[in-house]
Amino acid sequence: MSEKMKHAxxxxxxxxxxxxxxxxxxxxxLVNSFKDKTxxxxNAFSIPAGKAFVGLENYTRGIERTNLIGSFGWTVFVTVGSVGLLLLCTSMCAWWIVRVGSTTAKTLYILFLFNMIVPxxxxxxxxxxxxxxxxxxxxxxxxxxxxxxxxGLSVFIFTGVIKSIPQELEESAMIDGASVPRIFFQIVVPIMRPSIISVAILQTMWIWNDFLLPYLTLDMSRFKTMPIAIQYLRGGYGSVDMGAMMGCLVLAIVPIVVFYIICQKYIIKGVMAGAVKG
Structure with missing residues (x-):
């Protein structure tokens, strides 16, 4: 066996x-979502069997107690809207930073990088x-x-991608009479597509699973995302309906795991595209 194969x-x-x-x-x-809470x-590590197995009871009870379907709707609404706004604004901002190249643009870029490191x-x-x-x-x-x-992260990735796009393409389109929005959406965006998909995946996973930002900002009497709704299964004096919580956690995890499995091939491609030039 060769040395390379051993290392592999x-x-x-x-x-x-x-x-x-x-x-x-x-x-x-997943295993505990089919067990009775007792x-x-x-024994959290045992396989559900006999009296321990309750089928889908934990799922139905969790959905009823948390209004998980309504929370799912708000989570989708927040995630799709936030990711869409992020992609649109940060891609245009990164393009402006690279193409203008002024002191103001460079300062703004540094502030975006600073955004990534502030606790x-x-x-x-x-x-x-x-x-x-x-x-x-x-x-x-x-x-x-x-x-x-x-x-911060989105602008950082998009800036690296735009630096690798030949400016001559945009200049040729401008000579042909293309407007600035048309140059961006018809020339720059198609080239950036792998990185846009990559950023969309990363931001979707973060926003979908995020608990702290919605908890700090949302009006809890009217709106709850799925992570917040699941937290409400905690009762008084530290009591927790573990069965219902496990069922709700599975329902919250499955959509984002499926989304990641479908889109994972774009992540490395998009990040590598952003690393061509720094």
């Missing part, structure tokens, strides 16, 4: 072990206060908040 086998074994560390917790949630507390805890209380003052405590107001927090 070693890396395969290592990454398989790391993958299991991530997969096992999800499998435990048996979950007694969320530094701004969470101020954010909650300002969102209430500006009436951003709604799902559509949350689009703007996610735009602010997700812009």
């Amino acid at each position: 086998g070693l890396w395969t074994t290592l990454f398989t072990a790391v993958s299991l560390i991530w997969i096992v917790p999800m499998l435990l949630v 048996y979950i507390s007694q 969320f805890q530094m701004v969470m209380f101020t954010l909650s206060k300002i969102s209430d003052m500006l009436n951003l405590n709604t799902p559509w107001g949350l689009w703007i908040i996610y735009l602010g927090f997700g812009a």
Whole structure:
């Protein structure tokens, strides 16, 4: 066996072990979603059988207690709107930063990079206060908040991609009489498509699973996303309906896992496209 094959086998074994560390917790949630809540507390690692097996009872009880269908609708609304706004605004901003290249543009780019490293805890209380003052405590107001927090990574990736696009293409279109919006949407955007899909996947996974931002900003009496609705299964004095919670967690995880499996091939392609030039 050659040295390269030995190294490949070693890396395969290592990454398989790391993958299991991530997969096992999800499998435990799936297994326990079919168990009676009493048996979950007694032995979370056992296979549901006999009296422990309750079928879909945990799922139906969880949906009824949390209004999970309504929360699912608000989660989709927040995720789709936020990701759409992020892609539109940050791609145009990155194009402007690269093509203008002025001191203002470079300063703005540095601020976007700074956005990626500032700890969320530094701004969470101020954010909650300002969102209430500006009436951003709604799902559509949350689009703007996610735009602010997700812009750093998106602009960083898109800037790298646009630097690799020959400016002569845009100049030729301009000579032919194309307007600025037409140049962007018909020439730049198609070239950026792999990175746009990659950023959309990453931002969708973040926003779909996010608990803290909606919890800090949304009006809980009117709107709840799925992570928040599931949290409401916690009762008084620390009691938790573990069975219903496991069922709801599975329902919350499945859509985003399916979405990732379908789109995962675009992630590496998009990130590599953004790494061509720095």
